[in-house]
Amino acid sequence: MTKPTIGFIGVGYMGHGMAKNIVEAGYPLVTMAHRKRDAVEDLIQRGATEATSPKEIAQQSDIIHLCVTGSPQVEANIRDETGLLAGLRKDAVIIDCSTSDPVSTLTLKDEIEAAGGHLADAPLARTPKEAWEGTLDTMVGASPEVFERIKPVLDTWAGVVVHLGEVGLGHKMKLLNNFLAMGYGALYAEALAIARLSGLTPEQFDSVIRPGRLSNGFYETFMKWTLEGDENAHKFAISNGHKDMAYLTNLCTALGAVNPVQAAVRNSYAAMDAAGEGDRFVPMLADFIARQNGVDPAKG
Numbered sequence: 001m002t003k004p005t006i007g008f009i010g011v012g013y014m015g016h017g018m019a020k021n022i023v024e025a026g027y028p029l030v031t032m033a034h035r036k037r038d039a040v041e042d043l044i045q046r047g048a049t050e051a052t053s054p055k056e057i058a059q060q061s062d063i064i065h066l067c068v069t070g071s072p073q074v075e076a077n078i079r080d081e082t083g084l085l086a087g088l089r090k091d092a093v094i095i096d097c098s099t100s101d102p103v104s105t106l107t108l109k110d111e112i113e114a115a116g117g118h119l120a121d122a123p124l125a126r127t128p129k130e131a132w133e134g135t136l137d138t139m140v141g142a143s144p145e146v147f148e149r150i151k152p153v154l155d156t157w158a159g160v161v162v163h164l165g166e167v168g169l170g171h172k173m174k175l176l177n178n179f180l181a182m183g184y185g186a187l188y189a190e191a192l193a194i195a196r197l198s199g200l201t202p203e204q205f206d207s208v209i210r211p212g213r214l215s216n217g218f219y220e221t222f223m224k225w226t227l228e229g230d231e232n233a234h235k236f237a238i239s240n241g242h243k244d245m246a247y248l249t250n251l252c253t254a255l256g257a258v259n260p261v262q263a264a265v266r267n268s269y270a271a272m273d274a275a276g277e278g279d280r281f282v283p284m285l286a287d288f289i290a291r292q293n294g295v296d297p298a299k300g
Contacts, residue, residue, distance in 0.1 A: 003027045006153060007061030009054055009077055010098070011039040013235060014124055015067035017131030018097070018157040022065075023048050025156040030060050054080070058087035063153055067097040067124075070243050071104040078108060090116045093146055095154075097122050097138070099178060099240070101247040102171040103254060105141075109167045118146045119167055122154060123174035127221075128235060135159035139177070141170035175248040179262055182241045182282070184218045186268040189285040192226065193293045202226045225283035226297075238285065239278030242269035 005028040008019040016039040023029040029048040033040045040050060051057045054077045057064060064084060066074055074096055078084045084094060094112055096105065096119065109119040120142035130136045137160040140147060147163050154161050164173055195205045206223055209215055224233035245266035252259040272278070272288045280288075287297040 004062035004153075005030060005060055007031070007051075007057035007064035008048075008067070009057060009065065010034070010067035010073075011043065012067070013128045014097075014131045014136075015039075015065070016042070017128060017133070018065065018067065018136070019043055019048070020046060020132065021134040021157040022153065027153065027156070030057050032057060053082040054078070054084045055082040055087035058084040058089065058092065061092060062089065063093045063095065063150055065095050065097055069240070070098055070247070071101040074098055074100055075104060075108065078112070085111065085115050088112070088115050088117045091118070092116075093118045093120060093150055095120045095122050095150060096171075097124055099123050099174050099244050099247070100171050102168045102175070102251055105171050106168050118143070120146050120150055121167060121170035122150075123170055125174075125177055130159070131157065138162070139164055139170045139173045141165065141167045141172075143167070172251065175244060175251060178241070178244040179248055179265065181218055182245055182269060183261070183265045184216070185222060185241070185282045185285055186265045188219065188222055189268070189289040192286045193289045193295060196290060196295045196297075197293055222283045222286075225281070226286050231281060231284075234281055234283050236282045237278060238269055238272045238280050238282060241282055242266070242273040242278065245269055 003026060006022050008015060008029060008031045011019050011031055019029060019031055020043065023043060023046050030051050031040055031043055031048050032051045044050060066077055068074055068077065094117060105121050112119045120140060122138045122140045125137035134157050136158045138154060138158045140161060140163045151161065164170055192202060192205060206227060221234040224230040248262060249266055268285065272285060277288060290297040
């Protein structure tokens with residue numbers, strides 16, 4: 001049986017590994033460059049072909065992945081003059097793996113269906129390491145028929161695939177997932193600042209938290225920056241954390257939800273982003289909060 005041709009837009013930290021696993025599983029892959037060519041050159045060496053626009057990818061593909069920053073980039077790749085809608089094949093599926101605003105997702109679903117295609121949302125959990133290994137987690141919103149079509153492709157880059165139900169539920173769940181993650185980051189950063197003010201070192205703090213019930217996988221990678229100076233252990237930008245919490249605020253507003261804790265978490269990331277440090281990674285929030293408290297993190 002001939003495998004469907006897969007399009008992939010967004011071969012960055014996460015997308016490069018995902019696309020690598022797709023092409024190595026024997027699927028024809030079409031991709032395109034954005035900021036850097038390194039990933040595209042690597043994928044071409046593995047058997048992928050290169051397109052010059054989303055429209056050209058759509059003209060060649062049966063299933064198309066979008067793995068970009070957020071909803072503005074998703075919308076541009078779909079709606080622009082040379083976007084996916086301009087070249088979409090009948091019954092083609094667009095899979096949005098970005099962390100997107102569910103309100104935008106549902107609007108795009110209608111537009112894509114009007115053009116004869118289908119939308120699924122399959123945002124990601126875990127890190128670039130798992131993307132490269134093909135063991136990401138994904139939470140999927142799609143009709144049962146579309147999910148059945150895309151599941152074999154998802155299995156090439158994900159170890160855990162959860163079908164939540166209709167389109168939009170994946171992005172809603174992803175925002176809740178990231179709320180918990182960014183909440184952990186804000187709690188750990190503030191606790192470390194208070195510890196330092198109290199005369200406790202990060203090492204002393206860690207000696208109690210790490211072996212106890214309050215430790216988890218997020219804590220372990222988060223603390224690698226403070227304890228070891230490992231800036232690559234937890235590569236998720238402050239600006240992305242701020243963006244995701246802003247999307248969740250939009251969802252809370254649409255739902256009429258009461259969200260005092262989420263608002264406080266959002267403001268921690270908003271403050272660091274506004275200070276011009278949005279390109280730094282989430283564990284470095286501990287340094288920012290320390291400085292806000294008059295503590296030099298370099299001195300422990």
